[in-house]
Amino acid sequence: MAEEKELSYSEAIEKAGSAIHRFRLIEVKGIPLMEHIANSWDPIWAFQPDPSDLLIATYPKAGTTWTQEIVDLLLHDGDAEVCRRAPTAVRIPFLEIVSPPPIPSGLDQLSKMAPPRVIKTHLPFQLVPEGFWENKCKAIYVARNAKDNLVSYYHFDRMNLTQPEPGPWDGYLHKFMRGELAWGSWYDHVKGFWQEREKRNILYLFYEDMKENPRREVERIMRYLDLSLSDDVIRRIVELTSFKAMKDNPMANYTFIPKPVFDQSISPFMRKGEVGDWTNHFSPEQSQLFDEDYERQMKDANIPFRATI
Numbered sequence: 356m357a358e359e360k361e362l363s364y365s366e367a368i369e370k371a372g373s374a375i376h377r378f379r380l381i382e383v384k385g386i387p388l389m390e391h392i393a394n395s396w397d398p399i400w401a402f403q404p405d406p407s408d409l410l411i412a413t414y415p416k417a418g419t420t421w422t423q424e425i426v427d428l429l430l431h432d433g434d435a436e437v438c439r440r441a442p443t444a445v446r447i448p449f450l451e452i453v454s455p456p457p458i459p460s461g462l463d464q465l466s467k468m469a470p471p472r473v474i475k476t477h478l479p480f481q482l483v484p485e486g487f488w489e490n491k492c493k494a495i496y497v498a499r500n501a502k503d504n505l506v507s508y509y510h511f512d513r514m515n516l517t518q519p520e521p522g523p524w525d526g527y528l529h530k531f532m533r534g535e536l537a538w539g540s541w542y543d544h545v546k547g548f549w550q551e552r553e554k555r556n557i558l559y560l561f562y563e564d565m566k567e568n569p570r571r572e573v574e575r576i577m578r579y580l581d582l583s584l585s586d587d588v589i590r591r592i593v594e595l596t597s598f599k600a601m602k603d604n605p606m607a608n609y610t611f612i613p614k615p616v617f618d619q620s621i622s623p624f625m626r627k628g629e630v631g632d633w634t635n636h637f638s639p640e641q642s643q644l645f646d647e648d649y650e651r652q653m654k655d656a657n658i659p660f661r662a663t664i
């Protein structure tokens with residue numbers, strides 16, 4: 356019998372066809388997750404990384420893809436061709452993702468890769484498999500100010516046809532404040548990693564710092580990874596990871612996810628890439644309400660977020 360050709364990531368999604376729809380959320384230890392993830396939770400929690408693996412952790416829409424591209428380029432000496440070897444989601448598997456077959460899960464992908472691997476997660480700190488900390492893996496956390504993070508998530512949920520229906524903006528804003536979106540509360544997420552950053556040697560970055568001075572932040576990541584690259588290579592990495600360059604890069608702009616999952620005609624994955632777009636979405640009343648609630652939810656934290664730069 357002829358051996359079946361392995362499907363590409365995009366082909367697997369096409370093949371999953373009608374099994375793709377807006378999935379409901381099911382709580383795992385109080386955190387709402389997509390049903391396929393919740394239903395396959397045990398092996399995710401039991402995942403054993405290698406000490407050489409690197410974790411990139413974020414709340415959804417905080418700058419994950421950007422950081423993934425920077426890290427991949429740093430690890431490959433700024434070689435743009437090597438970093439176009441496959442789409443982001445194949446180069447850097449998404450630890451907890453589980454989708455209808457034949458789409459490979461994050462764990463399936465990782466089982467076929469030899470360490471050192473770079474691994475993406477949106478899990479809050481308490482749900483990250485403990486093996487990462489037992490093995491003293493390096494971890495980079497990227498946080499984005501709540502208002503821009505919320506706006507980006509809203510547009511993403513409009514176009515990602517596997518996420519719950521976002522509904523109207525005002526209702527979505529309240530769901531965000533109540534921590535009802537997939538992967539739970541933004542407030543608890545950013546605080547959870549902040550509290551653990553020193554003990555676990557987590558590099559805690561801010562999207563706004565990356566926008567303000569990308570070179571400084573690329574160098575910060577480089578040092579954390581114990582790399583030392585030439586000025587020219589660093590300059591090239593900064594150029595290759597600009598919003599414009601990544602929007603035009605088919606291996607980074609998520610056009611490799613077919614339309615039944617990401618309908619980029621509704622809203623592009625690389626949407627605006629700015630700090631302060633929230634001012635185009637929040638009414639003055641919504642902004643005031645959000646700020647008052649923010650004070651309450653963040654009063655025990657002292658994280659230097661900036662909603663403008």
Ligand code: PPS
Binds near residue numbers: 415420
């Ligand atoms: S995901 O789905 O959680 O992995 O999304 P994530 O990559 O975390 O976030 C997507 C937002 O990041 C913006 N983005 C960038 N901004 C600046 N520079 C670069 N290079 C870059 N790459 C991605 C992307 O446009 C999304 O933000 P919004 O505000 O929606 O444009």
